[in-house]
């Protein structure tokens with residue numbers, strides 16, 4: 001018997017979860033996420049990634065706070081996913097982002113394309129678990145109720161979406177801590193305008209044995225999860241399977257991502273190198289001056305002592 005959340009997911013393609021996160025855990029998650037949003041990831045300091053103008057991406061949130069792992073493996077989430085996707089689902093991605101205020105519809109209606117549509121001739125199930133880390137009153141997640149499993153996922157033009165019946169669109173406004181599940185083949189988007197920063201995390205679950213589309217293989221999007229040993233103390237065998245322990249299906253040895261902005265990276269490397277060499281040069285000058293000064297002082301200290309000997 002599927003649980004009632006799985007039944008609603010089956011019917012609508014989207015379902016709001018009851019409160020799963022305590023206030024204390026949420027505060028930890030918010031603080032850890034915010035710490036990654038201070039600056040771009042750079043050299044030896046972690047931060048966000050930026051590949052588009054209106055979002056700052058935070059990768060691998062399972063490394064940030066225990067709460068992110070516990071939510072991914074919450075018994076209610078696991079039970080609903082087992083019922084909806086089947087026993088073979090794994091968590092294949094866990095990332096979040098800050099959406100910046102804008103009126104631009106930069107991330108229009110779509111179903112999430114992920115599997116190789118040339119070789120897979122059905123719509124395999126994929127579910128995302130979303131959680132807001134800020135209160136969301138604008139720029140909320142939108143979902144066309146019941147649009148899942150209808151067509152192979154792809155971008156959808158605004159005029160293809162029938163918005164004449166307002167009840168067809170689920171508008172997920174909510175306080176920080178609001179969490180929901182959705183079938184990613186259904187038509188969805190972040191609504192516009194976005195009037196304030198929105199922090200949200202999206203976990204992605206599917207069967208990792210389904211062949212992936214080429215773009216995602218080339219980008220190594222579904223790399224094995226990056227985890228933090230400190231948060232893995234309490235896992236059972238199913239949790240380990242869900243986190244993909246020992247599963248090398250989508251592991252790519254010696255992967256190197258093709259840089260889109262290699263030129264900029266080169267300039268940044270040159271600037272960093274020049275700063276480090278300048279600093280090194282200054283350090284050596286200062287060390288030499290200190291050593292000269294030290295010798296001069298030592299000589300001054302010895303000379304008066306000789307005079308004392310002479311006059312006695």
Ligand SMILES: O=C(O)CCC(=O)C(=O)O
Pocket residue numbers: 112128139140141142188189190191200202
């Ligand atoms: O940021 C949002 O609200 C939309 C998320 C989305 O479109 C996605 O995860 O595919």
